[in-house]
Amino acid sequence: MTRQQLFEQILKKQxxxxxxxxxxxxKIPEHLLDTEDPIYEFNxxxxxxxxxxxxxxxxxxxxxxxxxxxxxATFEKTVAYIQQxxxxxxxxxxAKRGDIGHTSEMYARAFxxxxxxxxxxxxxxxxxxxxKPFLTFAGRWVILLALTSNGGSQDFQLTExxxxxxxxxKVLRVSQQWGTDEQMMYVTGATQAKLFEDVRRIVPDxxxxxxxxxxxxxxxxxxxxxxxxxxxxxxxxSSRGIIYxxxxxxxxxxxxxxxxxxxxxxxxxxDKYCR
Amino acid sequence: MTRQQLFEQILKKQxxxxxxxxxxxxKIPEHLLDTEDPIYEFNxxxxxxxxxxxxxxxxxxxxxxxxxxxxxATFEKTVAYIQQxxxxxxxxxxAKRGDIGHTSEMYARAFxxxxxxxxxxxxxxxxxxxxKPFLTFAGRWVILLALTSNGGSQDFQLTExxxxxxxxxKVLRVSQQWGTDEQMMYVTGATQAKLFEDVRRIVPDxxxxxxxxxxxxxxxxxxxxxxxxxxxxxxxxSSRGIIYxxxxxxxxxxxxxxxxxxxxxxxxxxDKYCR
Numbered sequence: 001m002t003r004q005q006l007f008e009q010i011l012k013k014q015x016x017x018x019x020x021x022x023x024x025x026x027k028i029p030e031h032l033l034d035t036e037d038p039i040y041e042f043n044x045x046x047x048x049x050x051x052x053x054x055x056x057x058x059x060x061x062x063x064x065x066x067x068x069x070x071x072x073a074t075f076e077k078t079v080a081y082i083q084q085x086x087x088x089x090x091x092x093x094x095a096k097r098g099d100i101g102h103t104s105e106m107y108a109r110a111f112x113x114x115x116x117x118x119x120x121x122x123x124x125x126x127x128x129x130x131x132k133p134f135l136t137f138a139g140r141w142v143i144l145l146a147l148t149s150n151g152g153s154q155d156f157q158l159t160e161x162x163x164x165x166x167x168x169x170k171v172l173r174v175s176q177q178w179g180t181d182e183q184m185m186y187v188t189g190a191t192q193a194k195l196f197e198d199v200r201r202i203v204p205d206x207x208x209x210x211x212x213x214x215x216x217x218x219x220x221x222x223x224x225x226x227x228x229x230x231x232x233x234x235x236x237x238s239s240r241g242i243i244y245x246x247x248x249x250x251x252x253x254x255x256x257x258x259x260x261x262x263x264x265x266x267x268x269x270x271d272k273y274c275r
Numbered sequence: 276m277t278r279q280q281l282f283e284q285i286l287k288k289q290x291x292x293x294x295x296x297x298x299x300x301x302k303i304p305e306h307l308l309d310t311e312d313p314i315y316e317f318n319x320x321x322x323x324x325x326x327x328x329x330x331x332x333x334x335x336x337x338x339x340x341x342x343x344x345x346x347x348a349t350f351e352k353t354v355a356y357i358q359q360x361x362x363x364x365x366x367x368x369x370a371k372r373g374d375i376g377h378t379s380e381m382y383a384r385a386f387x388x389x390x391x392x393x394x395x396x397x398x399x400x401x402x403x404x405x406x407k408p409f410l411t412f413a414g415r416w417v418i419l420l421a422l423t424s425n426g427g428s429q430d431f432q433l434t435e436x437x438x439x440x441x442x443x444x445k446v447l448r449v450s451q452q453w454g455t456d457e458q459m460m461y462v463t464g465a466t467q468a469k470l471f472e473d474v475r476r477i478v479p480d481x482x483x484x485x486x487x488x489x490x491x492x493x494x495x496x497x498x499x500x501x502x503x504x505x506x507x508x509x510x511x512x513s514s515r516g517i518i519y520x521x522x523x524x525x526x527x528x529x530x531x532x533x534x535x536x537x538x539x540x541x542x543x544x545x546d547k548y549c550r
C-alpha cells in the first residue's frame with residue numbers, strides 16, 4: 001500500500017486507528033475455548049467488528065509464538081482472513097526483528113514473501129545492514145523503533161552523544177539514508193508526547209506508528225497536536241483497550257464500540273490538526 | 276544449565292564451539308529435498324556429526340520463520356531432537372527479540388515455556404523492562420546484544436556519550452543491574468577483537484557469545500587472547516563454515532571435519548589462555 005492510498009483510507013474512514021491483536025489464550029472470552037482455533041476466532045471477530053473504525057491492524061508476533069508452531073499457523077490464518085475480507089486494512093507484523101544482513105533477508109522473506117504483510121517493525125540496534133533487506137520489497141514498509149512507549153525507553157534511547165544528539169534522534173536522522181518516507185515509518189510512543197516536536201523536526205513527513213494511548217496512559221490530543229502533519233502522518237495503536245473491552249459473548253460488540261469512540265475522537269483531531 | 280555445568284562440558288570436550296543452524300532450503304544438499312522435512316533431516320545430521328566437537332548449538336529463528344508455520348514446526352522438532360539425543364548441548368534460540376514488558380513475557384514463554392531452550396538472544400534497544408521478563412526463568416539465559424559482528428554495528432553501538440562511554444559499553448554496564456553472570460551473556464562479534472579488552476574491563480566474568488569467526492573474517496586467536504577468562508567465558512559460533520562445508524551426500528562428514536578442526540584449535544587456545 002502506498003502512502004497516498006493509506007491517507008485516502010484515513011480520509012474515507014475519518015480514522016487513523018490501528019487495532020493491536022495481542023490475543024492471549026488466558027484472557028479471551030471463555031465461550032471461544034471450545035472452538036478449534038480460539039485465537040483465530042477471537043481475532044476474526046475483533047477485526048470484523050472494528051474494521052469500519054480502523055485503517056490498520058497490528059498482529060503482535062509474541063502472542064502467536066508463545067503457542068509455538070500452532071500459534072504461527074494461527075497468525076497466518078488471521079492475516080489471510082484480513083487480506084481476503086478487509087483488503088483495505090494495512091497489516092503490520094509487530095515483530096521487532098533485526099539481525100545481520102543475511103539473516104534479516106530471511107526475516108523479510110517471512111513477513112513479505114511467505115505472508116505478504118504491508119509492514120514489519122524492526123529494531124535499529126544493529127544498524128544499516130540489519131534494516132536494508134526489508135526495504136527491497138516494493139510496496140512494503142519498515143517501521144523502525146525510534147522512541148518507544150515503555151519505561152525502558154529511558155535506558156538507552158535518550159542517551160545524548162557529544163553533540164547533544166539523543167540516540168533516538170540519531171536513529172531518525174541516520175536511517176533516512178536507508179529508505180524514503182514512502183517505505184519507512186517510525187515507532188514513537190504516545191507516552192512521550194512532548195518529544196513529538198523533536199521527532200517532527202527530523203522526520204516531518206514520515207508516518208509514525210504510535211503505541212501507548214489508552215492502557216499505557218498517552219494522550220491522543222497531545223500526540224495529534226505535536227505529531228500530526230498534512231497527510232495525517234499518524235497510525236495510533238490501541239490493543240488491550242479495544243480487544244479486552246468486554247469478556248462476555250458481546251466482546252466483539254464492545255470492541256466495536258471502543259474502536260468507534262476512538263474513531264470519533266480521531267475525526268475531531270483530523271479536522272483540527274491535519275492541514 | 277548452570278555456568279559451572281557449561282564450563283565442565285567445555286573442559287570435557289576441550290571445545291567452546293557453538294554450531295549455528297542457519298539452514299536454508301536453497302542451500303542444503305539436493306538429495307535431502309525428497310525427504311518429508313529436509314531442514315529437519317539436515318539439522319539432525321549436522322548435530323549428530325558435530326556433537327563430539329561442540330558444546331552449544333544456535334538455531335537461527337529467521338531461517339525457520341522464513342518457511343512460516345511449517346518452519347516453526349521444524350524448529351520445534353530440531354530442538355526436541357537435540358534435547359533428547361544430545362542433552363549435554365547448550366541450545367541458544369538466536370531470535371534477537373525484545374519488546375515492552377508484557378510482550379517480552381510472551382516471547383519468553385515461547386522460548387523457555389513452550390520449547391525449553393537454554394538461552395535466547397535479546398536486543399537491548401528498549402531497555403530494562405524489555406529484557407527482565409526473560410530473566411524470571413530459573414536456569415535459562417539471556418544473551419544480550421552488545422557489540423555485533425556486522426558492518427552496521429558502527430552506526431549506533433560505537434556512539435560515544437558526553438562522558439566518552441560508547442553505547443555498547445553502556446549496555447554492558449547498565450544491564451548488569453538486571454541479572455547476574457549466572458543468567459546473562461553478551462553477544463560480542465569476533466570482527467571487533469580489539470574491542471574485547473574494553474568489553475572485558477566491564478564484564479570480566481560473563482560468558483560472551485562470539486559470532487563472526489570464519490565467513491565474517493574474525494580471528495579465533497585474537498578473540499581468545501583478549502576475551503578468554505579463567506572459566507573460558509567464550510562460546511564461539513560458526514555457521515556457514517561448518518554446515519555448508521560440502522554440498523554432497525557427505526555433507527555431515529565434512530561438517531564433522533570442519534568442527535573437529537575448530538575443536539583442535541580451541542583446545543590449543545584453552546591450554547594457552549584459560550587460566
